[in-house]
Amino acid sequence: MLSFYAPASIGNFCVGFDSLGAALAPLDGSLLGDVVHVAAASQDQFRCTGPYAAFLSGPAEDNLAYQCLQHFREHVAPTMPAVALTLEKRLPIGSGLGSSACSVVATFAALNAFANTNLSQIDLIELMADFEGKVSGGRHYDNITPCFLGGLQLTAELVPNRAIAVPVPQEWYYVIAYPGFALNTAKARAVLPKQQTTHDAVEFAQRLSAYVLLMQTGRFAEALTLMQDPIAEPHRSALIAGFAEAKIALPELGADLVSISGAGPTLFTICQTLAQAEQCQQWLNQNYINEHGFSHICKLDNLGTRALPEGV
Numbered sequence: 001m002l003s004f005y006a007p008a009s010i011g012n013f014c015v016g017f018d019s020l021g022a023a024l025a026p027l028d029g030s031l032l033g034d035v036v037h038v039a040a041a042s043q044d045q046f047r048c049t050g051p052y053a054a055f056l057s058g059p060a061e062d063n064l065a066y067q068c069l070q071h072f073r074e075h076v077a078p079t080m081p082a083v084a085l086t087l088e089k090r091l092p093i094g095s096g097l098g099s100s101a102c103s104v105v106a107t108f109a110a111l112n113a114f115a116n117t118n119l120s121q122i123d124l125i126e127l128m129a130d131f132e133g134k135v136s137g138g139r140h141y142d143n144i145t146p147c148f149l150g151g152l153q154l155t156a157e158l159v160p161n162r163a164i165a166v167p168v169p170q171e172w173y174y175v176i177a178y179p180g181f182a183l184n185t186a187k188a189r190a191v192l193p194k195q196q197t198t199h200d201a202v203e204f205a206q207r208l209s210a211y212v213l214l215m216q217t218g219r220f221a222e223a224l225t226l227m228q229d230p231i232a233e234p235h236r237s238a239l240i241a242g243f244a245e246a247k248i249a250l251p252e253l254g255a256d257l258v259s260i261s262g263a264g265p266t267l268f269t270i271c272q273t274l275a276q277a278e279q280c281q282q283w284l285n286q287n288y289i290n291e292h293g294f295s296h297i298c299k300l301d302n303l304g305t306r307a308l309p310e311g312v
């Protein structure tokens with residue numbers, strides 16, 4: 001049996017709407033992402049298990065992982081032997097942590113390995129983005145590529161190989177807090193303005209290009225000062241109960257940045273020390289998350305999607 005883990009990710013990474021994303025690795029070593037198991041079988045079978053499987057209790061046809069299996073069988077590897085595919089759904093749906101991307105990426109990575117198809121990086125990313133785009137109300141790569149490749153990725157159709165890794169400082173800690181309620185990505189995209197003024201478009205390009213160049217040259221403190229999101233945050237914060245309060249409270253506890261992870265409602269902070277990250281996490285546990293929510297202090301996951309040793 002093959003088992004593939006695909007990590008959660010922060011879409012947009014504040015400055016790069018639809019263009020920048022980072023994969024997450026909790027400090028405590030827990031698996032914050034989905035796992036897909038593939039084993040040989042007498043005929044194709046699909047199962048969804050795990051803590052969030054109950055939120056995908058409809059027919060298999062509605063599950064992205066099953067749709068990816070069907071597509072792979074019909075269009076990529078028709079001669080692949082029959083498989084039993086199990087999605088271990090470990091991330092909440094509509095979380096802003098790239099939950100749908102995790103299922104899609106883990107499934108295609110596992111099937112690509114099982115069938116020895118050796119698809120190129122571009123072909124795999126394109127397949128993954130097709131399926132992510134089906135449910136999220138727009139085609140974007142900023143969960144798919146960090147989830148697949150790890151690290152912080154500048155990612156778009158026009159980027160060579162769809163992704164370029166951007167360096168990050170070792171010192172940054174990322175506190176993520178999922179408040180315990182869902183926000184559908186398509187709904188969070190629908191509240192955004194359909195057009196930007198020339199001034200706003202130019203400013204977005206200036207901010208993102210300066211940010212990436214500063215990160216690339218190790219000028220991390222200056223890069224951090226550019227982390228603002230005029231594109232999505234002003235329109236989405238009203239959809240996320242408690243976000244405005246957190247944006248005020250957390251900088252006083254040492255957060256250098258408070259922003260929305262992907263389409264929300266998960267929030268993330270950047271802190272320079274573990275002590276500051278712990279203070280922010282404590283505040284978020286007390287003030288932002290309900291009984292269904294959770295928080296983690298993370299570093300970036302530099303491995304991306306990978307095979308797990310048997311028995312994990």
Ligand SMILES: Nc1ncnc2c1ncn2[C@@H]1O[C@H](COP(=O)(O)OP(=O)(O)OP(=O)(O)O)[C@@H](O)[C@H]1O
Binds near residue numbers: 063136183
């Ligand atoms: N395996 C799956 N994982 C997640 N969502 C799935 C899956 N299969 C089907 N879906 C459906 O896809 C939709 C995903 O919604 P949405 O894009 O808001 O979630 P998300 O991926 O968690 O968001 P985000 O990318 O902001 O983290 C839901 O309607 C959900 O029912």
Ligand SMILES: N[C@@H](CCO)C(=O)O
Binds near residue numbers: 262264
């Ligand atoms: N870039 C996407 C990420 C979705 O998680 C958005 O903000 O809509």
